[in-house]
Amino acid sequence: MSEKLFSLISRILEVSKAQLSEESTPESIENWDSYNGLLLVDELESEFNVKFSVEEVFDVHSIADIKRHLRNHGVILND
């Protein structure tokens, strides 16, 4: 599942998977601005069949945060 998540992030933010890690943040990924961040949320919701609240969206500051919120919605991620 983590592989799927990283592929999705890589596709939306147009960055190679090698450049991504749990510690990746909007500051470290050039294309991760608020607009692309919301595009990412759209894709995550559709791909993992979950619905994030506005509070959850604002609480995302890294890929680790995305994983935490996906797990909170019952998504199983194999690390």
Place this chain on the structure above:
Amino acid sequence: MLNGKKILLTGSNGGIGNEIAKLLIKNDAEVILCYHENHENIDLLLKENKKQKNNIQIQKLDLLKEKDIDKSLKLILKKSPIDIFIHLPTFPHEHKDFVKTEWIDFQRNIDLQVKSLFKISQHIIPNMKIKKQGKIISILTSYVVGRPPNGVSKYVTGKYALLGLMKCMAVELGKFGINVNSVSPSIVETPLTKKLPLKLKEMTKSQIPLENRFASPLEIANVVLFLCKKDSDYINGENLLVTGGYTMH
């Protein structure tokens, strides 16, 4: 009603423009509908308004080409003067960071929004002055008030420039009985905004006091119609915010 009023409308194939066109035709105006390349909505409008076909003129017009504007306006004005000019051209939405934006992107937006209004206005204003009446209306964006989102610097800069020009024209043309006003909507449900991220729309809607929803094109068209009518004759130099309270201070 707008019987006998001749109205020039740019961007009339777009979501808001087409709705304005429909409303003007319904109110018996004579319209000149300008489009650039796509005209499928205008074709549909013509089909739906066959009885009013004598009141509808279609004009292909590339607003980025000065010569095209000059040529087309001369042709249009040969028949009769323009009473009202409504300006709402826009490029399709493109999200691009400021640092990745080239000056040519800004220039194109300024040319489309501002230069074309400048050129068209200079053609139509002499007749408005003679008649001692006329109305010039532009569609801006609520982003000219408060904080714009990121990635739209070229679009917002074009709109701010247009707002500045509208205000200056309102000051200078008021003495001739010419009203110059703008309408600034927040997000409107159109094909242009359909492509925005769903989450962005959901989050923006949640901040709109009026029913947590976006405006329909008709709701914007109704405000433009009001500005076209005699009822608004004392409104000048205004930028009417149509945002469901989103931009409330």
